[in-house]
Amino acid sequence: MNSSPAPGANLAALRDHNTALVLGLLRDAGPAGASRAELADRTGLTPQAVSKITGRLRVAGLAAEAGRRASTGGKPATALRLMPEAAHAIGVHLDRDALTVTLVDLSGAEVVTRTSPLDLGAGAETVLAAVTAEAARVRAEAGGSLLGAGVALPGPLDHRTGVLHRVTGFPRWDGFPLRDALAERLGLPVVVDKDTNAAALGLVLRGCAGPAGSFAYLHLGTGLGAGLVLGGAVHRGARTGAGEFGHQVLRLDGPLCPCGDRGCIEVLCLDAVARGDVAEAARLLGTGAANLVRLLDIDLVLLGGGTLLKDAATYAAGVRDVLGAAAPVAVTPAGDRTVVEGAAELVLASLFGRDRLSGLPKAGLTHSP
Amino acid sequence: MNSSPAPGANLAALRDHNTALVLGLLRDAGPAGASRAELADRTGLTPQAVSKITGRLRVAGLAAEAGRRASTGGKPATALRLMPEAAHAIGVHLDRDALTVTLVDLSGAEVVTRTSPLDLGAGAETVLAAVTAEAARVRAEAGGSLLGAGVALPGPLDHRTGVLHRVTGFPRWDGFPLRDALAERLGLPVVVDKDTNAAALGLVLRGCAGPAGSFAYLHLGTGLGAGLVLGGAVHRGARTGAGEFGHQVLRLDGPLCPCGDRGCIEVLCLDAVARGDVAEAARLLGTGAANLVRLLDIDLVLLGGGTLLKDAATYAAGVRDVLGAAAPVAVTPAGDRTVVEGAAELVLASLFGRDRLSGLPKAGLTHSP
DNA sequence: GCAGTTTCGCAACAGCGTTGCCAAAGTGGA
């Protein structure tokens, strides 16, 4: 999913790539930081190159020295760490009945979060006004260093243009240019993506996939969807349509699904949930997950979503039963913040070289005069 | 799926990237070639950079000028084209009962192909001897400009190490280091991959996916498998396990499959084939394909494999019936050469920047002294 | 015949990571 118009790379692209890489490693290292030598080792760059890059980052205020490490027989290493407060991002989660807005710093840590009820079907004007108002409240904490806002909501939609399609249950949104409309209101760059994709991205930045690793995030809420991380990056497909896990046919010629097909996993699973048969719902989820693991050779299955989190342990156990040794199963470590946190990461990801396609114009924080 | 040990990029990596990009565009342009201005436009590089790159390619004998284009109001463009005979690659297709070896030039065009019967269960020594003998015959046509050999065979296996696992039906191969064993016999770099992955790669280089495009290649032979192309690159997964399409559960609690699960698409589909019910087999294939298209947002479904090609039109129609407008369906344009052609492309892909992970050490054809 | 357009190369350039060298700051043995 490269931006195909200009796949050629010049020196500036090379510098940005390496800078993002280092910045990403610094973020992963956390408050303890990492030494220049460690960074050089992990990137494959020479120590001198790392020195130059970290020097630029320090001038830009994105990194700072953070004490000494114990010596291993020579000069002790100087730890470098990310300055989390150097920049912030807003995350917006538009759910069917609620609005959550969060402000996070560069490290992805929560600064403040506000949740309010919302009718996603109330019309564009009402929804936009609510988002704008909540964002303004949250924004005060950022102190001007705001990179942009990421918005996560149910699909289908087009994450490249930020235009919504027939959002499930709310067809009136079809064709609405959410990204541009919100960018104008907020005066900020805005990135829009499906809720499951945002969640997956957030989990990537939490380190749930190793470098070039993979996992599937299965989200069971009012519907059933998935976010796929392949080769370290979120797989969205050309039309942001990837992750339509709910309409995988699992029982040929089974019960009719609202989507028109028969035997979709969503209709089977939601039926089981409605009957209160959590074990069967988990078994269905597990069977679908096993299909994913086999098809995509995935390292890990992560579970989340409102319905599932109400009985997370039972679901996890049921899915684990079906998957066996095929892949480990875990519940999302971000809990009910999974989506909104990921929404904020939509903005930050490009800084850390974790996007391979973000709607944001390459944020050039280190462009020296 | 970057080679994670060294994601940092230096000037050499940048040059190789841009060179591969230009080389790839020249290959896609075919004998008609492309002008420097066109290449600059498509890569996003400056015309001057393209001139330097193509200059190196011409010195290396990989490209040459090929006449003038018609003027569009100014100086007419000079076409550049790939010199296909500058290098060759061997493709080896190890099937359960046959061995096919082919020699292709840089453009992927067939120079010579030899097919002979083979028992894949006859033991490593016998099989290796057969491959070595056939490769030697084919090799004579290359005139020394041989980059390496690509080997495609049924999985499971590890394409990064070239070590086989319990190849379906032939468990004796488990743990055999095919890549290294063959590399030693041939005195050439060798790349090993699953047959379906090789087929998918070959179709990518035929232009079946646009840049950053995607498709699924469904292969129905003695088994059922898939090669997945996502974002312009073959998706193999961390353990080369991706594409296990045959064991997608399609009928929950359905008939037992040799793999131990129930209702796998392979067992359903092969049953239908055995009954002579091609229409039902095609419907099953279509349902599985629809699952893929929805899950991965895929642009195109390509069909191939020995069993399918015997009645390609019927299968294509049946699959098309199920998929409807979700995605176009086509039969592999390479016919029964799909796999062996792809095997040869395993070697060539890295030259054209189409690998993102090839076992081959970056072939530095343009390294000037 | 001349202005305009388009292609493309030469030369000088800025900026990238690399190399060679050295200072700083520890450890550990004599």
Next chain:
DNA sequence: TCCACTTTGGCAACGCTGTTGCGAAACTGC
């Protein structure tokens, strides 16, 4: 206490990348 050794990391010079500025070449159209 001293000294050899290891490890970290910066300075300066360097080679190589794509870029910029400029001009020659080659065609169209008035």
